[in-house]
Amino acid sequence: MSAPSKSNWSRRSLLRTATGLAAAGALTACGGNNGRGGGSSGDGLVQYFHAYGEAGTEQAIRRYAKAYQDANVSTQWITGSNFESKLFASLLTDKAPDLFEFHPQIQLVRSGQVADLTDIVEPVKDDFNQADIQSHTVDGKIYGVRMIDDPQFFFYRRSLLEKAGIGVPQTLDELLEAAARLTTDKVKGVYLGNTLHAVVRPLIWAAGADTLDADNRPAYHTDAVVGGIRQMRELFTSGDLLLDAPADYWDPSALVQGLTAIQFCGMWAMPVMQKALGDDLGVFPFPKVGDAGKPAVYNGGWSMFVNAKSERAEEAKEYVKWLWIDRKEYQEDWALSYGFHIPPRTSIARSAEKLKSGLPAEGVELFDRYGHFDNIGWTQAMIKATEDVFADAVRKGGDPEAALDRCDKVVGAELKKLFG
Incomplete structure (x- = not known):
C-alpha cells in the first residue's frame, strides 16, 4: 500500500497531550458515580477508536461491529492528533463511550473509570502474551x-550503510558514529522523531535502568541514563540528526523519501517500507547505552477498555468478549491485514504466516528478545516528566542531573498519590 498521509499517521501518536493530562487528573478527582450514562448515540453501544494510519482499518472495525448480532455497535473514529484529550474529555460527560481503546493506565483503574474484565479474560489468559496480562493487572x-x-x-x-562501510550499530556510541558517516548534503544520518519522545523509554531500558522497579519506586535516575542523555544532546547538536521532518516518527516517509538513512519507527509501517524499498531495508533495536546496558525494544500497542460508568457496561463487556476474546479470525485480521502488528494471543502469533520469515520474523525476534511493555503504574504525568527531561537536557542543553532531579519530584508525588 502507498505511504499514508501525514495527517493519518499522526493519529497513531502514543504521546499524551496537555489537555489529556488535565482531563486524566480530573478523572482521578471525580471518583465514583456521577450519573453519566454510556453511549453518545443513545441507541446501542458506542466505541471510540483513534484514526489509524493504515488503509482499511476503519472499514474493518465497522465490519466487525456490523457482524455482532446482540447489539447495535457504532464507532466514533476520532481524527486529529489529540485522540487522548478528546477521549478523556468525553469520559467526563453524558456522551461518554461505552468502550474505548487506550493504553493501560492505573489512574483509570483507581478512579473506577474502567471495568474489571477478569471474568472474560481469565479462561483464555494463558493464550495471551503474559507480559500483556501483567501490564493490565492491578491487585490481581x-x-x-x-x-x-x-x-x-x-x-x-x-x-x-554498506556504501559508508559501516555495520549495524550495537551501542549508542556506534549509532552516533554511524549518523555522522551517513550524513550527506542531502541525507541525514538518523531520525528519531520531531519531539524525540519516542526514544525516552527505550534509552532508559537500553541503559540497564527502568521506569519503576518491582516495588513501584523510581528506577530511571542512574549514571548510565545521565550519560545516555548527554550523548543524545551530542547527537542533537551534531547536524547528523534529521530535525523538523514533514511527518513524525510513526510515519515511514522520512526513510522512504530518502530524508534519512536510519529511522526510529514501529513495525506497523513495515509493509509500506518494504513496498518502497524492497530488500534494501533492515531493523535493529535501540542499541545498548553504557557498559551495563542492553538493547531495548519498546512494545507499544492498543487495548480495549469498558467504561465502568456506562449504563451499558455489561453489554459492552459482552461485545469485548465476542470480538477480542472469541473471534480469533477478526483478531488475526486486525493484527496482520493493515500493517504488521504482533497478535497478543500466542496461538494466533504462532500461526501467523506473514510473521514467520524475512524482515517481519526479524522484528518478532527482536520483540521476543529485547521487548519492554507498559508499566500500568507509569502514569501520563510521569511520562510527561521524562519527556520534559529530554526537552530540557537534549533540546535546550540543560544539565541532565538537574532535569532528572525535577523529574524525580513529579514522579515521587505521583507515586505517593497512587501507592501511599
Missing part, C-alpha cells in the same frame, strides 16, 4: 484486553 484483577502489540525499533537502508 485484569483491566483491558490487548488488541495488538506494536514493537518499535530502528529501520535502516542496507545499501547506505
